[in-house]
Amino acid sequence: MGSSQAWKNRTAVISGGSAGLGKALALRLAQEAANLVIIGRDPDRLKDVQEQALKLGACSVCSLSVDARKLVDGLPESETLRDVLAVQGCDLLINAVGKSDRGFIEQLTQEDLVSQFELNVLTSHAMTKFCWSALCQSRGVVVNIASLAGIVPGPGMGGYSMAKHALVGLHRQWRLESQSSGVHFLLVAPGPIARDDSADRYAELVKARQLDPNSQNPGGGVSLHRIDPVELSRQILRAAQERKPELIVPGKVRMLAMLMAIWPSLADKIIRKKMKRS
Numbered sequence: 001m002g003s004s005q006a007w008k009n010r011t012a013v014i015s016g017g018s019a020g021l022g023k024a025l026a027l028r029l030a031q032e033a034a035n036l037v038i039i040g041r042d043p044d045r046l047k048d049v050q051e052q053a054l055k056l057g058a059c060s061v062c063s064l065s066v067d068a069r070k071l072v073d074g075l076p077e078s079e080t081l082r083d084v085l086a087v088q089g090c091d092l093l094i095n096a097v098g099k100s101d102r103g104f105i106e107q108l109t110q111e112d113l114v115s116q117f118e119l120n121v122l123t124s125h126a127m128t129k130f131c132w133s134a135l136c137q138s139r140g141v142v143v144n145i146a147s148l149a150g151i152v153p154g155p156g157m158g159g160y161s162m163a164k165h166a167l168v169g170l171h172r173q174w175r176l177e178s179q180s181s182g183v184h185f186l187l188v189a190p191g192p193i194a195r196d197d198s199a200d201r202y203a204e205l206v207k208a209r210q211l212d213p214n215s216q217n218p219g220g221g222v223s224l225h226r227i228d229p230v231e232l233s234r235q236i237l238r239a240a241q242e243r244k245p246e247l248i249v250p251g252k253v254r255m256l257a258m259l260m261a262i263w264p265s266l267a268d269k270i271i272r273k274k275m276k277r278s
Helices: 020-031 043-056 076-088 110-138 160-177 203-208 229-241 253-262 264-274
Strands: 011-015 035-040 060-065 092-095 141-145 184-190 246-249
Touching (some): 011 020, 011 076, 020 043, 020 092, 035 043, 035 076, 092 110, 110 141, 110 160, 141 229
Parallel strands (some): 011 035, 035 060, 141 184
């Protein structure tokens, strides 16, 4: 499908843009001739995405190797990003940093939970605060990449579901409080996304915590089709352009979330069945 060019010459800042869905979004924006600011922690991955984005037609690409949790005044990487924002502004901020987990709650340490919270919640908070002035000037869009695990819980997902629920709460709170700023907030909650390493990405963790081998699969073994990241990127950018409040994929999970609120025992039963657990 051809590019819409809706983001042509507009500046998109993507945290977690060197891998996974963040990378897919960066490359889709490149096809729309956007100015890209890609943030990640792996310099080699950043260089690779930068080269691909320029070949696909990005208007400009700036890549920064920085831990998004540590964006504070005075650090060289922070000042570089601040300088870029001062010149190019920010029309679109995509918070795509995140890390999944496997395990049952009773197995997790405080350190496990803090790590999940930092990566899945505090990075989005830090990035949004850092870019806030530029976003207000452009009346831009903030896209927070959550998960279906942040809409309904998934057994055996470790601290991931907890953290993504917290991200959904942060997002909705900010959305309610930001109306006068002109900044729009889009929540994206997708199911399992197809990736090359899906089969063994969590194999060691599942073995160490003595979990069902099925738990290492996307979504912890949830019975859902894996989502094409390229098609999902197209949907996300269209929803951001149309300033929609939320994008949940697949949309039928909204009904399960409603059921969780009004008939939790039945919702739990459905989730356990979907997760192939008793």
